[in-house]
Amino acid sequence: MKIPACIYEAHKKEFLCKIDSENKTVSAFAKRTVLKGNQLVAGDKVLLEKNGNDYQIVDLIDRTNEIFRLNVRDRKKRVTAANCDLVIIATSVSKPPYKQGVIDRFATRTFQWDVPAIVIFNKMDEFQNDFDIDFEMRRFENIGIECFEVSAKYPENPSGFGRGSFKDLQKKLLKTQAIILGQSGVGKSKLITSLSGGEVILVSNEIGRSGKGSHTTTWSEMIDCRTFRIIDSPGIRSFSLDDIVPEELINFFPDLLPISLTCRFNNCQHESSTKGCAFYGGGTDPQTADIIESRLSSYKKIMEEISETLSWQKKRN
Ligand SMILES: Nc1nc2c(ncn2[C@@H]2O[C@H](COP(=O)(O)OP(=O)(O)O)[C@@H](O)[C@H]2O)c(=O)[nH]1
Ligand SMILES: [Mg+2]
Ligand SMILES: [Zn+2]
Known part of the structure; x- marks a missing residue:
């Protein structure tokens, strides 16, 4: 049997x-x-x-999806987790400070993996309005990534912190097998602890420092929270995208892809100096023009980075 x-x-x-x-x-x-x-x-x-x-x-059993990176040398997949219903991209809005580029990179990965994603803006109890969070949320919601503004420290705050309450977030996670990504210190462990409603208690950084035998994960592991499961994986905290080949990158920007397809030029770098480039012809929707411009600049930064890696490799080989 x-x-x-x-x-x-x-x-x-x-x-x-x-x-x-x-x-x-x-x-x-x-x-x-x-x-x-x-x-x-x-x-x-x-x-x-x-x-x-x-x-x-x-x-x-055949996987529904894989969370992976490619090995830059042999192009082989390095899988760290499988069968995820949801990718949770966690960020802090205070310390460490919010970094748009990091979240854009994680978002790019989720489109490569083809897994639905949400962004959690954590530590809202400490938010000082030092960046335009509504603008950030519009950028992500425009590509189908739901956003939640919460505090893992004060999950019971009845008035919430803006977009989506802690309860809404718990509802979103109900019965899912999720995976959480985010830089160290953004509150992933605390989020899991609070979201589980006391079912699991993970060691957060400060307890680790006080010498209470912190549990540091060096491999992916599933954590059973009463109403959902979550994978906490240190293996994918790196947000470098240097294993993605430049020609493929646009496929993981679902907001830019349709515009780039209408661009008259092959291999267009979408520079504002290029007359006739679809991104500057005034043909983009004025409702989203500001977020598209911001996303395009993020795209170009990543493109530059991965192109450099590629030429460096070519020199070596
Ligand atoms: N003020 C505040 N601090 C938080 C919140 N969430 C986590 N922290 C603190 O941020 C630090 C890092 O949290 P931790 O869960 O270890 O982050 P991880 O490295 O992403 O797992 C700890 O000192 C937490 O107590 C929050 O919502 N508000
Ligand atoms: Mg942790
Ligand atoms: Zn163009």
């Missing part, structure tokens, strides 16, 4: 699996044929077989 389960932690050879039909986590090794050509990761659905007291992973 084969037992359906989900991988919660993936180590080199050993995998922590949660059996679907029981509230039980078991450790299992994988059959050699399963490991052939696959790295098993957190979020993978597998089939187990029980022999005595030992469990063995005998099958990997």
